Amino acid sequence: MTPMRRLAPLLxxxxxxxxxxxxxxxxELMALKACGPDGCRDVDDPSRLVGGVIEGDPGEPPSxxxxxxxxxxxxxxxxxxxxxxxxxxxxxxxxxxAEDGSWLxxxxxxxxxxxxxxxxxxxxxxxxxxxxxxxRAEAPAPPAADAAGDGLPGWLxxxxxxxxxxxxxxxxxxxxxxxxx
Numbered sequence: 001m002t003p004m005r006r007l008a009p010l011l012x013x014x015x016x017x018x019x020x021x022x023x024x025x026x027x028e029l030m031a032l033k034a035c036g037p038d039g040c041r042d043v044d045d046p047s048r049l050v051g052g053v054i055e056g057d058p059g060e061p062p063s064x065x066x067x068x069x070x071x072x073x074x075x076x077x078x079x080x081x082x083x084x085x086x087x088x089x090x091x092x093x094x095x096x097x098a099e100d101g102s103w104l105x106x107x108x109x110x111x112x113x114x115x116x117x118x119x120x121x122x123x124x125x126x127x128x129x130x131x132x133x134x135x136r137a138e139a140p141a142p143p144a145a146d147a148a149g150d151g152l153p154g155w156l157x158x159x160x161x162x163x164x165x166x167x168x169x170x171x172x173x174x175x176x177x178x179x180x181x
Contacts, residue, residue, distance in 0.1 A: 030081050031074025036121045040072060043117065056104030061131050062093035067123035071096070071114070090129065091118040 032046030068090045074081035088097040094111040096104045106114070 027075050028078050029073065030076040030078075031072075031084070033072035034117050034121060035070035035072060035086075036123050037125075038122050040070075041121065056096060056106035056110075059095055059103045059105035061097075061103045062090050062095055062129070065126035065129045065131060066090050066092040067126050068129050069118050069121065069123050088129070089114050089118070091115045091123070 029047045032043040033040040034043060035041075068088050071087050071089050072084065073087060074084045076082045085099050087099065089095075090097075091114065094105065094115070096106055096114075098104055105111075
């Protein structure tokens, strides 16, 4: 058996944590802010308000401009927020715009909860909603995201870098063994 074939299982075992750890984090709604032109307000216990995660089926954009609010969402693993993003929710249409610009139709319970949340604050004007079929009015910029909790945890980046450095050394070690033997 060649030295590389003997090392393959070891390399796979070392690389597996780098691939599996990010996937192991459950998506859980951990932070939610409802934002309008007057600013943002925190939602107490957001997972109770709309369930574990805000998701939806792909949908078409709203048929016309309507008042909307921004949702600042923090998703985590149940203990801490791993990533944050801002999305748009149009209560009248029951639609949410994803970060990539596509539109989603959340389930009825989530739409109902978000509509109730929208009733408690002033919404951005319909003219500021960006829709593909309408002239693009400049929407107010969403509030800046918090720096804490964004991105991957530092320890995971360090483990991945260490694994990559170790993998880069394998051909050098094998070449030296081959020339010495």
